[in-house]
Amino acid sequence: MDLKEAITIAKKEVTNPQAKAYLNAIPEAIEEYGSHGFNVQLLYVLANLQTWRGDNARNAKIAMKAYLKSKKMI
Secondary structure, eight states, X not given: OOHHHHHHHHHHHOOXXXXXXXXXXXXXXXXXXXXHHXXXXXHHHHHXXXXXXXXXXXXXXXXXXXXXXXXXXX
């Protein structure tokens, strides 16, 4: 799963209101702060996905973590 697909799936399946808010704010973070804003926003998203379970959740979290690791954010 690539990062774009992970974010799309998360937007559809996640029920946590904080995680949804952070997911929906990604475009604004990019507009305001560029790639660094996206990276930080993704950290907030991950922090609020603790209760999201299942195969899609696992694969999406792996994709998000791999991306952030490649950017040396985690």
